[in-house]
Amino acid sequence: MKASTMKKKLVLSLLLMLLLPLLASCVERQVYIVYFGEHRGKKTFNEIEETHHSYLFSVKESEEEAKSSLLYSYKNSINGFAAVLTRHEASKLSELEEVVSVFRSKPGKYSLQTTRSWEFVGLEEGEKSKKLKKDDFWFKARYGKEVIVGLLDSGVWPESKSFSDEGMGPIPKSWRGICQNGDAFNSSNCNRKLIGARYYLKGYEQYYGPLNTSLDYKSPRDMDGHGTHTSSTVGGRTVPNASALGGFARGTASGGAPLAHLAMYKVCWAIPGQGKEDGNTCFAEDMLAAIDDAIGDGVHVISISIGTSQPTPYPKDGIAIGALHAIRNNIVVACSAGNSGPAPSTLSNPAPWIITVGASSVDRAFFAPLVLGNGMKIEGQTVTPYELKKKMYPLVYAAHVVAPKVPKNYIAGQCLPGSLSPKKARGKIVFCMRGNGTRVGKGEEVKRAGGVGFILGNSPDNGAELAADAHVLPATAVNSDNAIKILKYINFTKEPMAYIVPARTVLHSKPAPFMAAFTSKGPNTITPDILKPDITAPGLNILAAWSEASSPTKLASDHRVVKYNILSGTSMSCPHVAAAAALLKAIHPTWSSAAIRSALITSAGLKNNMGMPITDASGNPANPFQYGSGHFRPTKAADPGLVYDASYTDYLLLLCSSGLPNFDPSFKCPKLSPTTTTNNLNYPSLAISKLNGTVTVERTVTNVGDGKSVYFSSVKPPLGFSIKVSPPILFFSHMGEKKSFTITVKAESDGVGTVGKNGYRFGWFTWTDGVHIVRSPMAVSLA
Ligand SMILES: *[C@@H]1O[C@H](CO)[C@@H](O)[C@H](O)[C@H]1NC(C)=O
Ligand SMILES: *[C@@H]1O[C@H](CO)[C@@H](O)[C@H](O)[C@H]1NC(C)=O
């Protein structure tokens, strides 16, 4: 072959290699969501579906093809559909004026937000619920009676005692939902507690093919455990003497709103070919269908412990779109902030109409100290029920006992699957570092290699946060300082030895709360002028009900069955706040979702149980990019004094000024003056990104306390900035009265020197009448 022909051939094949994937992606049929905003005018469901069909027919070859490509036609509030389209068809539809956005549904984009670790336990909430019962607030809120909370999750285990309807009030007359039949589930599984249950699978099956029913139930029934956990956290009944394997934390189990009604919308499913401990997937088109139904069914609060690992612009974020429609229907929406911390800018669900919830610890620990051969005692935590015989065992670092052939990308010392040599690990306690892989999976690997026990060491990123896991062998987990101590001991000792003391439950541990290292952090990269997260709530080692079709670790090799289990994640903190919102809704049925959110935000606490500022997992002071306005205090939120209200239109105006496409094509953005900024959404906190000189923003507060009152402002300015609140005093003569004020933020002359470029500084502004403290966090950065 001549060199020139060879060259030509090479060029041709190179071209083909480059073009083929391009061509393939043009023809490749994917699920797209085509979103039109709100439904306008009165239309029947048939008329809506017909309209959606006609859009599809306009880009498809035939009527049949148009019909068969449609997965969902959203009809209650969301105007849009999900369909199988080529990229070309999708782009044609996106050119239509009435279309707000067209976006591809990406598999694996959304998942439930636990930190891939769990275990079982009896009950942590015992103490709390005793206190709550006496509490006037829960009484006033009638424990959430008549409020309906919908959850998007992995399903529910209806037989759990947490979902008993004994003594519950009747199903509210306003309820229009259903109890959908399916595998091992029918309407008999619903009752006056669990009043609705549906499942959404079309997007999942379009991508993965028919559901493998040994992985999950084709019904609202939960084969994972997560949905059972979150829904019992919101509204589980008071269950005395609940406990689990090992009897950890025996006590009374109770959800935050034990008399609220629950509705499960199952949208998250097992991923074929992947262990359940490694996660699950939830498709945007399935979630939109669920939210649209929840709106039509008549829920009052929606709790969504689902998110992305990356921030997503709102017009392409199924949860943000669905939540805006929920807000328009006066439904409160709480979402998890994500578990991608401690890196900054890692938030999911930062939309201004959502309550974005971070995660922090509770004051309960499971002490299982480690004793080293030199007599040193090291703190550790676990909830494994397995115990060592009381004697010292040889201790090794995983990196020193690796198998001969380990995949190159395996990081030494992390006990990834297949990495340990049984020859070297047998009979020993193995020390493993956190990093890649699941925590329980590391224990499984040590057990496989014949280790008798294992120690899980935190990396510096994990700090002092210890997630208590139900490991499959004797184990304990240690913080990063102690991990280094243990490594030193191993490195500098001839025959290192250790013993793990069996775990016991300890209450009133200090400090609590502290921020979980995994909780996702601000700033909000989608709308930087909205401070997120909003608030923090318990999300570390939370005990709640569990599916009996799953094991406490979710490992396939683990066959234990438990009724209650401990999980960690913003998935666990979100339902706490959803429960608080349900209680507030019961006390103040006429309040808007923005008013409820404002009450929660401005009443949050900043101190731990040692009377000191809340810290991060390493003991450093935490800031509003971790906890928003602080730790939620539902009792205080019931009587906030003032609220920052906002309407659906206010959110549309925010979208106008943020330059994002508007969600409602019928809404015409007003002409924006150059001074219009996204800061002016009447939000109960304030973020100013890239301040150049001075900015003045306006806020309006509504008096929700009794009648006559005088509120004084006070300010703790961010370092390097001056803050002026005007007027500094607000006089109210009656309940419901609104007063506006401005906040002027000015960079001080040496501001750049103090703050630096891109750095954020935090401060607070507060209104108080001597009884109520209405506190708002602020975050400011310089241009
Ligand atoms: C639901 O399923 C159970 C168990 O299979 C059955 O006994 C019951 O009759 C069913 N109920 C309805 C309403 O179909
Ligand atoms: C379904 O899942 C089970 C368990 O993972 C697996 O053994 C089986 O091969 C799967 N079936 C199909 C048809 O993929």
Ligand SMILES: *[C@@H]1O[C@H](CO)[C@@H](O)[C@H](O)[C@H]1NC(C)=O
């Ligand atoms: C609680 O349950 C355990 C068994 O799970 C039982 O031994 C104990 O007596 C129970 N305690 C009460 C107060 O009912």
Ligand SMILES: *[C@@H]1O[C@H](CO)[C@@H](O)[C@H](O)[C@H]1NC(C)=O
């Ligand atoms: C996890 O593994 C990837 C690649 O295998 C590596 O780049 C990354 O640093 C690892 N992360 C940790 C925390 O060890």
Ligand SMILES: *[C@@H]1O[C@H](CO)[C@@H](O)[C@H](O)[C@H]1NC(C)=O
């Ligand atoms: C102990 O030795 C391992 C390598 O075997 C090394 O990675 C680690 O940094 C050492 N640690 C200390 C504290 O000496």
Ligand SMILES: *[C@@H]1O[C@H](CO)[C@@H](O)[C@H](O)[C@H]1NC(C)=O
């Ligand atoms: C700040 O504002 C001044 C005056 O309006 C302008 O000249 C300057 O370019 C701005 N700087 C930045 C970084 O935007």
